[in-house]
Amino acid sequence: xHKLQFFLLFIFSSLYVLGQExxxxxxxxxELRNTDIYSIFNDIETGILYTGTNDGVYxxxxxTFQKIPFVKNTLGTSFxxxxxxxxxxxxxxxxxxxxxxxxxxxxxxxFFDDKTKTGRYFKYFFQxxxxxxxxxxxxxxxxxxxxxxAPSLNNATGIWSNYVQFDQQDIxxxxxxxxxxxxxxxxxxxxxxxxxxxxxxxPIDINFLKLYxxxxxxxxxxxxxxLIFLDDTLKVNYKKELNERFYKIDEHTLVGMNAKNSxxxxxxxxxxxxxTNKFYRDCFVSTMHKDERGIIYFGTFGEGxxxxxxxxxxxxxxxxxxxxxxxxxxNEVYMLNAENEIYKISNEQLIKxxxxxxxxxxxxxxxxxxxxxxxxxxxxxxISAIASYNIKDxxxxxxxxxxxVEFGGIYLIDIKNQRLDLIxxxxxxxxxxxxxxxxxxxxxxxxxxxxxxxxxxxxxxxEIKTYRFNDEKxxxxxxxxxxxxxxxxxxxxxxxxxxxxxMVSRLCETNGLHSDIVKKIAKIGNxxxxxxxxxLQVYDLVKKKFxxxxxxxxxFPTSVIDFVCSDDLLWLAEKNAIYSVNLNQLxxxxxxxxxxxxxxxxxxxxxxxxxxTIFEFTENNLTVQFDYRDFLNxxxxxxxxxxxxxxxxxxAIPVTKNEIVYPYxxxxxxxxxxxxxxxxxxxxxxxxxxxxxxxxxxxxxxxLLIIASILFVTxxxxxxxINYLIRKxxxxxxxxNSKLTAIRSQMNxxxxxxxxxxxxxxxxxxxxxxxxxxxxxFASLIRKTLDYSEIDTLSLAEEISLMEVYLSLEKLRFxxxxxxxxxxxxxxxxxxxxxxxxxxxxxxxVHGLLHKSGNKKLNIKFxxxxxxxxxIEDNGIGYEAAKTIxxxxxxxxxxxxxxxxxxxxEILNDxxxxxxxxxxxxxxxxxxxxxxxxxxxxxxIGVGRQKNLS
Numbered sequence: 001x002h003k004l005q006f007f008l009l010f011i012f013s014s015l016y017v018l019g020q021e022x023x024x025x026x027x028x029x030x031e032l033r034n035t036d037i038y039s040i041f042n043d044i045e046t047g048i049l050y051t052g053t054n055d056g057v058y059x060x061x062x063x064t065f066q067k068i069p070f071v072k073n074t075l076g077t078s079f080x081x082x083x084x085x086x087x088x089x090x091x092x093x094x095x096x097x098x099x100x101x102x103x104x105x106x107x108x109x110x111f112f113d114d115k116t117k118t119g120r121y122f123k124y125f126f127q128x129x130x131x132x133x134x135x136x137x138x139x140x141x142x143x144x145x146x147x148x149x150a151p152s153l154n155n156a157t158g159i160w161s162n163y164v165q166f167d168q169q170d171i172x173x174x175x176x177x178x179x180x181x182x183x184x185x186x187x188x189x190x191x192x193x194x195x196x197x198x199x200x201x202x203p204i205d206i207n208f209l210k211l212y213x214x215x216x217x218x219x220x221x222x223x224x225x226x227l228i229f230l231d232d233t234l235k236v237n238y239k240k241e242l243n244e245r246f247y248k249i250d251e252h253t254l255v256g257m258n259a260k261n262s263x264x265x266x267x268x269x270x271x272x273x274x275x276t277n278k279f280y281r282d283c284f285v286s287t288m289h290k291d292e293r294g295i296i297y298f299g300t301f302g303e304g305x306x307x308x309x310x311x312x313x314x315x316x317x318x319x320x321x322x323x324x325x326x327x328x329x330x331n332e333v334y335m336l337n338a339e340n341e342i343y344k345i346s347n348e349q350l351i352k353x354x355x356x357x358x359x360x361x362x363x364x365x366x367x368x369x370x371x372x373x374x375x376x377x378x379x380x381x382x383i384s385a386i387a388s389y390n391i392k393d394x395x396x397x398x399x400x401x402x403x404x405v406e407f408g409g410i411y412l413i414d415i416k417n418q419r420l421d422l423i424x425x426x427x428x429x430x431x432x433x434x435x436x437x438x439x440x441x442x443x444x445x446x447x448x449x450x451x452x453x454x455x456x457x458x459x460x461x462x463e464i465k466t467y468r469f470n471d472e473k474x475x476x477x478x479x480x481x482x483x484x485x486x487x488x489x490x491x492x493x494x495x496x497x498x499x500x501x502x503m504v505s506r507l508c509e510t511n512g513l514h515s516d517i518v519k520k521i522a523k524i525g526n527x528x529x530x531x532x533x534x535x536l537q538v539y540d541l542v543k544k545k546f547x548x549x550x551x552x553x554x555x556f557p558t559s560v561i562d563f564v565c566s567d568d569l570l571w572l573a574e575k576n577a578i579y580s581v582n583l584n585q586l587x588x589x590x591x592x593x594x595x596x597x598x599x600x601x602x603x604x605x606x607x608x609x610x611x612x613t614i615f616e617f618t619e620n621n622l623t624v625q626f627d628y629r630d631f632l633n634x635x636x637x638x639x640x641x642x643x644x645x646x647x648x649x650x651x652a653i654p655v656t657k658n659e660i661v662y663p664y665x666x667x668x669x670x671x672x673x674x675x676x677x678x679x680x681x682x683x684x685x686x687x688x689x690x691x692x693x694x695x696x697x698x699x700x701x702x703x704l705l706i707i708a709s710i711l712f713v714t715x716x717x718x719x720x721x722i723n724y725l726i727r728k729x730x731x732x733x734x735x736x737n738s739k740l741t742a743i744r745s746q747m748n749x750x751x752x753x754x755x756x757x758x759x760x761x762x763x764x765x766x767x768x769x770x771x772x773x774x775x776x777x778f779a780s781l782i783r784k785t786l787d788y789s790e791i792d793t794l795s796l797a798e799e800i801s802l803m804e805v806y807l808s809l810e811k812l813r814f815x816x817x818x819x820x821x822x823x824x825x826x827x828x829x830x831x832x833x834x835x836x837x838x839x840x841x842x843x844x845x846v847h848g849l850l851h852k853s854g855n856k857k858l859n860i861k862f863x864x865x866x867x868x869x870x871x872i873e874d875n876g877i878g879y880e881a882a883k884t885i886x887x888x889x890x891x892x893x894x895x896x897x898x899x900x901x902x903x904x905x906e907i908l909n910d911x912x913x914x915x916x917x918x919x920x921x922x923x924x925x926x927x928x929x930x931x932x933x934x935x936x937x938x939x940x941i942g943v944g945r946q947k948n949l950s
Contacts, residue, residue: 037299047629052079489518848876
């Protein structure tokens with residue numbers, strides 16, 4: 001009955017058997033979307049991957065595909081057969097229109113154009129030092145410059161097609177008219193087969209599309225795109241398919257691709273060709289390329305390029321969503337899916353079991369001593385009476401006991417007498433949310449974690465130890481006890497290692513861990529496997545370093561969602577795939593060791609690092625663009641760089657950054673050193689020496705020039721200042737002289753004589769009061785005139801007071817015929833130059849009023865505007881009549897007072913560095929009583945502030 005159930009279960013489970021696919025990753029999925037790929041070539045020397053498509057040729061550079069421009073006379077945009085000349089190292093490609101091109105770093109150039117080509121076929125080959133161009137009717141022999149080296153071979157009757165070459169020597173092709181296989185050797189065409197062959201007793205037309213060798217056997221592909229065998233020793237153990245294209249991988253392996261969106265591997269095993277795997281049912285595979293490192297590239301239509309580092313690394317692919325996996329020490333592996341169904345891996349296939357789980361977390365392996373399933377979901381066993389549906393962790397103690405963790409506590413489960421029995425004892429229970437558990441057999445300690453911290457204690461005791469980091473509690477998602485160390489995979493602080501309850505080391509983001517949020521840890525051999533929020537990492541506990549996990553090792557760390565360790569294998573689960581890795585035998589493909597400097601610039605000027613080594617002082621920045629073209633290891637490699645002369649320490653950046661920038665570098669000698677480091681191994685290094693010129697203002701001659709200029713300027717300013725002071729002193733001297741002149745004009749002998757005669761007349765007349773008053777006024781005038789001669793400025797009030805004294809004394813001379821008025825402004829405190837207005841008053845009296853008969857009037861008025869305006873008006877004989885009298889009295893004699901006034905104003909303007917001015921006006925009165933002459937004097941406010949000559 002059990003056998004029948006098992007047989008029916010196997011038959012039912014076979015419906016869930018899914019295929020395997022080689023482990024791969026995709027590049028160019030975005031850049032080459034909706035693009036048909038026809039050819040792929042990876043140039044190991046430069047590290048650049050090229051692909052020919054229906055939209056031109058692309059190169060994979062700096063982590064992305066970039067289209068290469070091609071010449072305008074190209075016929076079409078589709079490019080095929082990208083290959084490298086073994087002689088010149090040049091890269092070539094072709095189209096179906098009889099054109100061959102050379103591929104350079106930034107352009108595609110026409111190499112050969114067969115203008116007579118009219119059929120379906122066109123190929124080119126390298127044979128010796130020649131390039132052979134073959135079309136339907138013509139074979140051309142070319143040198144590396146595209147020139148003919150021998151006469152062309154022509155076929156006027158049939159069609160040549162289906163060309164293939166072995167080891168860059170002999171070229172095989174068909175002749176459709178003769179239905180024969182031909183060979184091109186030493187520039188001559190010879191027949192290879194001209195007879196009918198039979199395959200499985202059926203006659204086959206030798207009209208081959210391809211010809212291969214597997215081992216010592218020759219295999220052909222006929223016109224129906226099916227394999228035929230030219231040797232009787234081969235056996236076939238696979239189903240033939242029509243319309244299949246074949247590519248040879250090695251001496252024992254072919255890859256077949258058909259139009260049904262699938263590919264398969266055919267291997268020669270013990271004289272039999274067998275199909276070992278079929279894959280890529282989800283896309284159309286159009287071409288294949290295997291580079292010198294053994295990496296295989298599959299081109300697709302619209303889905304980019306699928307890269308397979310190792311064809312033997314296979315994944316078990318499923319359309320189901322994988323949640324958890326578990327494994328036994330003997331590699332019995334089980335998987336839990338989103339529907340809580342459990343599958344077992346058998347013969348690299350997934351077989352559904354009868355087990356189910358109500359918890360999306362509860363699948364654990366447990367080796368027991370009775371005939372029940374070696375793996376089970378905890379909540380599916382009889383002990384589920386005490387277990388919740390949220391089992392978080394599982395820890396075996398021995399063959400009869402284990403611990404489980406749920407949100408509310410940790411439970412000890414005992415299995416006896418070949419049945420599951422519940423021991424209803426809670427080891428630790430509380431209100432905290434429990435997350436992980438581990439057990440030390442040496443001291444029977446239970447290590448566990450809750451949302452509030454990590455603790456340890458003995459079973460059935462209240463002894464509890466709390467672990468701390470930086471004096472604070474921390475939480476963990478995963479705990480293990482190994483090699484006398486308690487290891488915590490924490491929720492926020494990385495991985496911690498404890499010995500004797502003290503932390504001895506820690507893995508975190510600062511020393512190589514890709515994320516401090518750790519989901520799961522496990523130990524396999526001398527390795528610690530760590531699943532973080534970022535990806536999966538493996539740490540060597542002996543060498544104290546991380547192993548490099550990349551596609552070259554058959555591992556895709558960022559896609560891993562769960563893992564489990566067995567005795568010798570690390571099993572990894574992705575969302576829809578499961579595969580295993582032997583950590584002791586990682587299949588590492590040798591990395592590319594070349595660091596490529598793409599571009600070096602300063603001030604946007606491209607540099608030649610071999611010749612451009614001296615920069616102007618304005619070119620004080622540097623940008624270096626680099627590229628590590630090994631796309632298998634780009635994510636793991638780093639660039640360490642140091643600008644010697646500026647940096648004291650080495651800096652590190654990922655190679656994916658592709659650029660080093662120094663925005664400002666001062667003048668000096670520098671050496672930029674760069675190292676390419678992968679997995680702590682130095683792959684390549686380079687350096688660039690350059691000099692930034694010293695700016696002219698930092699050179700010795702410039703300092704000397706500056707000092708000389710400063711000395712000259714100082715001397716020049718000193719000379720200007722001395723001359724200025726001398727001029728000011730001279731001006732001051734002239735100003736003093738002008739004041740003396742004004743005083744002399746006021747105290748001239750005529751004025752004094754006339755004033756004393758008037759006073760004498762008053763005395764003789766007996767007018768004691770008037771004579772006394774006049775004597776006091778005359779004394780006051782003399783005293784004030786002498787006092788004011790010692791100062792440069794005085795207030796307007798003092799000037800008006802002096803005017804009143806002077807005019808009152810002049811009135812003595814003119815008796816009652818002379819009247820004057822003085823109209824002061826509101827503010828009389830402003831300062832004005834001494835004796836400035838008085839000479840104008842004297843001129844009005846001497847030259848205007850003195851010669852007039854009758855009443856004599858003099859009006860003086862002051863107004864404050866932006867300047868002080870003084871208006872002096874008299875009704876004398878007038879300015880013109882006065883000039884006539886002066887000419888008659890003395891021929892060439894000039895008025896002493898007017899000359900003095902003019903000169904004094906010039907001196908005052910220089911002295912105060914401002915504009916003082918006066919203006920005479922001749923008026924036209926209607927009678928003798930009207931004003932004849934007006935003089936207007938303008939004095940800027942503030943001009944009275946004395947200049948400091950020091």
